[in-house]
Amino acid sequence: MFDTDTETQDRGQVGIGTLIVFIALVLVAAIAAGVLINTAGFLQSQAEATGEESTSQVSDSLQVFGATGTVTSSPAVVDSATIRVGLAPGSDAIDLGNAEVELIGPGGTTTLTPSSNTLSDSTERANIAISQSQLQTVGTDSLGTNGLEPGNEIEVTVTAGNGGQTQTVLRVPDPLEGHGGAVSL
Incomplete structure (x- = not known):
């Protein structure tokens, strides 16, 4: 149903x-x-x-355009140096006060901070001064001197504030006698 x-x-x-x-x-x-x-x-x-x-x-890195050293006599050594730098092609502005310069030589290692100088154009140049005490730290001391002896080589690494690095090797000519007060490294 x-x-x-x-x-x-x-x-x-x-x-x-x-x-x-x-x-x-x-x-x-x-x-x-x-x-x-x-x-x-x-x-x-x-x-x-x-x-x-x-x-x-x-x-964003620097380009090294040359380096010169001041030669002292008796015995002849390089007791201070200047590295001439500028912006590498394509780099933005770099303040050298934020950069770090590392020196590695046969006698040791040291780090320095250049004086503040902003490079904003590829035609601008700046000098990085390396003092006698800094060169004494990285150089050999076989002659009882305060600097780089003939034949010494130091590796220079410049690190910009943003991390870009530039490396160069500075070589002290051998012999140094007869170069007067300055020598190209």
């Missing part, structure tokens, strides 16, 4: 279950997409910052 249609009711329940699973999958996918987009944005900004810093370290 009463005919119940159980098949129709079962189909409705299956349809609602499928709909709930589908909505859950869409929500999970939306959350995952949000996380991926946030992560991609973070990584992009970090990559840009790293790229700018790397470019600055490579391109």
Whole structure:
């Protein structure tokens, strides 16, 4: 007498279950997409910052245009020196007061900070002075002198405030006698 249609009711329940699973999958996918987009944005900004810093370290450096030393006699040694520097091609402005100069020689190592002088144009030049006591620290002392002896070599590394480095080697000519008061290193 009463005919119940159980098949129709079962189909409705299956349809609602499928709909709930589908909505859950869409929500999970939306959350995952949000996380991926946030992560991609973070990584992009970090990559840009790293790229700018790397470019600055490579391109913002100094170029050495020469070095001279003051020669004293009896025995002949170089007791002070001056390194002439300028901006390397493509460099932004560099304040030498933020730079660090490391001297490595046969007698040891020393570090100095040049006087503050901002180089903002590729045609500008500045001098980095190396004192007698600094040269005495890195030079040999076989002659009982206060400076660099003939044949000494010192490695000079100038690190700009942003990390760009320039390296050069200064060589004291041998013999020093007859060079007068100054010598090219």
